[in-house]
Amino acid sequence: MSDKSEQKLINNAVNGDSKAFEKLILPYEKKVYNIAMQMFKNEQDAYDASQEVLIKVYNNLDKFKFESAFSTWLHRLAMNTCIDEYRKRKRHLEHTTTMEVRVGLEDESITRQFIDHNLTPEQEVLKNETVLEVHDAMNQLKEDQKILIIYRDIYGYSYDEIAKILECNLGTTKSRISRARQALKDIIIKKREQTAS
């Protein structure tokens, strides 16, 4: 979609044209749902959170002043909403069940996402173990670090794009992502040490 046609759709959507909004949002729906899916690792939560993101886009579209790309603004909303919803659910989960129990229940659906048909059965088992290890570590990561890993390492957004989404400079963005990776690695090391002892 060209910038001009996107701008026209935004203006029409702001003036109450729901068809224009539909056309505008359609290319982003899958991406937002997938980001939420990586954040929550749960279809229902991902569904609800991504719906919430897109409803927020609709409700706040009149506040979009074309100072950035529409996709940047949308991902900023997605990032913030995912972090907020994740915190809410984490608080709720602390009262109901532990993350570990939840992870155990979802192991099968997680490993299904990483199937590599070129691997031998032994390699497959090893890979699944690594996948679960990484997934477990991701779940223990702080929500603001987790979302950065999702954008950078899962979906390959550039540092520049992420810096624009975060509204901070490139250096800060790079060091924040680097710290998030370090934190993820430290969680895995700690877990391995605990298992070994």
Added chain:
Amino acid sequence: MMECIKAREWIHLHMDRSLDHSNEALLMAHIEDCDICRRDYEILMSIHQVLQSTDEVDLPSDFHETLMKSIKKRPKKRQNILFLKQLNIAAVIVFVLVFGLIGINNLNQNKSFNNDEVSEEMLSMSAITEENSEMNVAMDATEFEDASLSRASNENERSQKATSDSLLLEVDHQYGNDLLGVRYDEGWIIVMVGGILIIGLLIGYIKLKL
């Protein structure tokens, strides 16, 4: 021999494929020698591989439909704003027209009333002056110099002055006072009230970010 701190920094650059060849060689040499950096490198690379091999999942079939339904169900904030915007513009136009017309009408009425009063006054004054001059002509004609008649003429002049003073006071009382050099009356008050209301509406208009 490079330091571990530098090696950790370069591992991230290596993950991002933005480390140049010469530094890549230096990093690999360090990793060969340093157990801790090798362990970190291996873990970070396995994390990276796992994350990068994540497949995209398809949208649930009802996702878009549910979204559009909930958008249509929600209170139409934007349409409400649009309605407020139109209402505000209409209110500004109505106030400008109503208060403007009333104000202008009042001002015109007062102006013409003032003009009428002044011309009536002028007419009565000239009538009195004519009477006096007739009397003087009569006196000249008869060449009769009577002191009592002269007194009557002076009294006439005084009463004439008193009449014009009282007329001016009446006009002042009826159509307003001179306040700080600005003359206000009913018309001005209406225009001022209208102006305040219009300013209020304009502030509302700006507040709505229209």
